[in-house]
Amino acid sequence: MDKTYNQKIVEEKWYKFWEEKGFFKPEINPDGQPYTIILPPPNANAPLHFGHAMYVVEDILIRYHRMLGEATLWLPGSDHAGFETQVVFEKKLEKMGKSRFDYDRDTLYQMIWDFVQDNKGAMEGQLRRLGFSLDWSRMKFTLDPEIVKIVYKTFKKLFDDGLLYRAERLVNYCTTNGTSFSDLEVIYEERNDKFYYLKYPLADSKDYIIIATTRPETMLGDTAVAVNPEDKRYKHLISKKVRLPLTDREIPIIADDAIDTELGTGAEKVTPAHDPADFELGQKHHLDQISVINFDGTMAQNTGKYAGTTLKEARQAILEDLEAQGLVEKIADYSHRVAVCYKCGTPIQPLLKEQWFINIQDLAQKAVEVVKIGDIKIYPQNWETTYFHWLENIKDWNISRQIVWGIQIPAWHCQDCHEWTVTDGITPPRCDKCSSLNLEKDSDVFDTWFSSGQWPFATLQSTKEGDFEKFYPTSVIETMYDILLFWVARMVMLGIYTTNQVPFKNIVLHGKVLDPLGQKMSKSKGNVVNPMEIVDQYGADAARMALVYGTAFGHDQALSHPKLQAMRNFTNKLWNIGRFILMYYQNPEARASLVDKHITAVQSLSNSNDKVILEKLNQTSEAVTKALDAYRFHDAAEVLYEFIWHQFADKYIESAKDRRAEAQPILEYVFRTSLELLHPFMPFITEELWQKLPHKGDSIMINEWPRA
């Protein structure tokens, strides 16, 4: 046996062996109960970062359950990641001095397609090197035709069931990226702005009412002024009208409880077309919605002399014009939170736009119920609160995106009767309503999360015949907690809606992996770590073990080189335990028959050291099994590390040196069993050593799990 452990050669050798033997496929345990995890499909727009290596906990579960004899399926895939990918690709274009506007839709789509194919290949290589026992024969991509077909079907079902509606609503629009976003994709930034106090003259007197606003340029779209009904200052003005400055319109003064008497002057301008709260006020009080801002961030045609100017220019001009009429009372400093695009930081414009919305209330209610009654369990449990809170306050979901990269929505607008025809993908010959041939396809694509929200059933319905029936509902969905709402909650809703079953029985959430200084890894900071670097340096086994050891599962952790080093040392310790035990044999090849003899030896112990180590081994096996069943990976890892190093190596092996012949069967038995227990965590070195020890069977990874 080599004096030092060569992880690189060993890792390559065994991964190839496992894959060629078909051990990653569920068919290896044909009679076992199904156990399924769908890998959260990584975005196909970049190589994996070290955080993705946290998926090791899925491999641990999969390898553990495979050893329990279950028909275990871990299904890989990748996500086209619509908007995210388009942004990444546009940056690439930018570097080449181009932009997306230089290409037509089809060309751009094809270019992004090719770009994504390259990335997918790189990503698969990374997942393999981490030792992930994924069933590659069932790999899926969110844009595979058979997946797209299923997504279309779901869309049509929603349409037919009346859960889908086309509505002109305020959407979160980024004028830089030219698309709308769901509420979850908007972030808020604290900004120092101005609060403008403007005088609005009353229609029937020389008096005026002063309103305060942060966005004077939207005043051209005002359709009311609102005050609190209890506000003594304004009670007498309710139902009167004001003349809206710079326009020829008169707008009413309305009363609503929502108005805060403390803020500004207690009187608010109401702009239903450009503010979400005002939109609701407008609906309630039946106000007109007047849009004065275009989708490119300029002022609309109906704003007269301001038309075509940018918002900034318009604000300036409007303030000057108001000033000239003496209508600016004062300008104060004001710090408040502004909605901005999570990608580029441009302030989000709430704009009226027709979009597809899913009426989500009933789906959300069912998603709450299945967790409340325990059909789905969440680990760590404290995330239930977040999950419930979001679903119980959810708003309808805008699933239209104005980008190219994605699944185009299968809906056609009739140019004659203006009704929509929805199909499950095929181009309809004529309008469903009026039979007109004059149809135009919606140019929008789906929100990525609409398709990835169908991932568990979409994958299994399109892999192999019978897969869906056998492997759905899946056992566990495991992902980082940051996409619990984006993705997991939506999978629950769409899964139940489409299949009448939960998509998975357990939600398991891991924490974030930070850089060595505890900072969030991000491309802009340049502190993103490639997992392959770590694997090269310490070995895949050490990298895997370091991620689960020492931090409570579910908590954030900093990438720790000392910990990686400690785990590399642990692999070295394992290697040397193996060397010590195997040194006993002259001929290491002919020992398979010894296994039975060893088991007999283990059953008739007299030496107290033997008894103690066997007892401790049983305790370890029990503790590891219990920890894995409870998703407490850190407990399992710690128990194994402590037992193997400090009980077995430091104590038992030392004590066995002067009674070697007698102890040899115990040494082998305990070590072999330890390797089996450790295998889900450190698959490569455990396989390498297990193969060298007397053993039965083809591979440690399909060996029976050693129960206490």
Place this chain on the structure above:
RNA sequence: GGGCACUUAGCUCAGUGGUAGAGCGCUGCAUUCACAUUGCAGAUGUCGGGGGUUCAAGUCCCUCAGUGCCCACCA
């Protein structure tokens, strides 16, 4: 405004009511022995502050302080 975590040894963190733990670091000793990517021995903690429950609290409850994150979003 609401929610969730966290605060334990110099650092990073475990600790699921019963005499304070790990990894790294530190001190001393050992070494042609499976392993220096080692072994043995050792030092280091009013477990954020205060109060309560209990025979017993790092652990349960209340409260205060600090840190991080999430949700909602007030013109």
